[in-house]
Amino acid sequence: MPIITRRSLLGAAATLPLAGPALAAFPEQPVRVIVPWNPGGLADILMRALAPAMAQSLGQPVVIENRAGANGAVGTQLVARAPADGHTLILGNAETHAINPLIYPKLAYNPVTEFTPVTTFASGPFVLITRPGLGAETMEAFLALARRQPGRITFASWGIGSTSHLAMEGLAKQAKLELLHVPFTGAAPAATALIGGQVDCMFLNAGPAEAAARDGRPKILGVGAAERIPQLPETPTMKELGLPVEAANWFGLLGPAGLPAPVAARIAATVAEGLKTAQVQEIFRAQVALPVTQTPAEMGQFLATDRDRWGSVLRDLAIRLE
Template identity: 85%
Template sequence: MTISRRLLLGAAATLPLAAPALAAFPEQPVRVVVPWNPGGLADILMRALGPGMGRLLGQPVVIENRAGANGAVGTQVVARSPADGHTLILGNAETHVINPLIYPKLTYNPATEFTPVTTFASGPFVLITRPGLGAETLEAFLAMVRRQPGKITFASWGIGSTSHLAMEALIKQAKLEMLHVPFTGAAPAATALIAGQVDCMFLNAGPAEAAAKDGKSKILGVGSRTRIPQLPNTPTMVELGLPVDAANWFGLLGPAGLPAPVAARIAAVVGDALKADQVQEVFRAQAALPVTQTPAEMQSFLAVDRERWGGVVKDLDIRLE
């Protein structure tokens, strides 16, 4: 009886802290910083999700692009923002897992300076070649690269990005020599590929499918363990004998100290906004899979992802100043 009374008193003592935090949120528009250029997959998905979130929250959701340093510039802005739920970061494996592994002088600590809220999407990459390259299969592409060591170029949306590391993993497995051409975002990298300025890249499946519809660009393989509905006839890299794990996730995080009731409410709002037909349509067009997690589930997911990418970065020995 005494123990139950103490538990009840302890639970009641938390209510004055939690209730005002939730009652006061949101008091103003919610800003979501997208730390990449407009037009990339992260930007497209967030702009599809934002209006529905705004209606459910009763305040507009404002998207702000802050590109630079593989997402580090915009991420740092949010780390220094008030932890009241009105400023969030659109994070992914690059901002919250890979950057601290490759940038020794990173100005934020993703493990301690952020509160996980929820993931909302995941999606595989595909290996795509520029128009006119002349390689119709992965086998033909690998043979071409081996005939011209160091001459075939590949694009990425930044040094140390998931697109960069996926290609480096392929290069290592297949014992290739290629030239890396980094860009400041997925959209300019894809534009360069379609224009024939670079030879190939790992690109998000949705934009790659659109780029290959005219038959000029060629998708050689999917970087997931199973085939995807948008490209049912395209084999995976695993099927082709090169088990390259090429995919990314997207989610929302707030600054450290974000009240748990606020984080939980935002996660619930994201989950409800994902159900809208127009949001589902955009996600399907981009070959992105809707995903919902509680803040606690996202925290556990991040720990697993850090271990996975940590092994890749260690194997490749990538360090940037």
């Protein structure tokens, strides 16, 4: 996962033209944020944490609408066709704006030409977690178990081509494992299946994984971040374990192509202010999500880098979907 520069957005946004008809008329109605995954996943939790603070600043309700399907493509396509006035936004991540174009030849939207970057607001590491009773308390034991049973150890993800899927494929390639993929329609059902013992392991967002592992039954074996995380100080990183798998995701807001720059800047500044509130910070800490602030221009540069990175990953894995 590329490192996202954490700069103060307000100073940068203040240099943009924040006056004029576009900004004066925004927002005229509730702002709708499409979350293109099921409720209960990390993206949904973080966006719902931010929404009240954004609403207070904007003077209009911020309404969250879940439109799941096709690794986030269903909801993302909807926003690409929406009016470019700031009242409809997409919560995007690596899947919607970097991975999907590389694995869906017939994708119904263009992530570069049909969207306006607004801001990235969070980055979250994944951890490798195993089901209760698997009998692998360490990474070494897990690798040995998987090698003894090629093709029989199952791993969950929140969709084919999702970051959770690709992270595990990367681990399997590095460790020379043969694992069986079981995709779900979202992070929440995938995590529920793992905790219930229906699948053996997965790369899961660190917050939900840490909460699930508190009773000691599911086991967290490694962290996909570059450094250990405060909530799991005794858990080594994948790199420390000799498997340098980067497993994380980012979350941000984009509007349709043609979104006026003053509107994008105001939304970005509103998000940055929301990230400062105590309630939002508490929820982010609980979910092991790192707050991030970016200008629209910075997000655009980051998206280009992220697309290049995932392009190199997917060339090795050769995943293509209809």
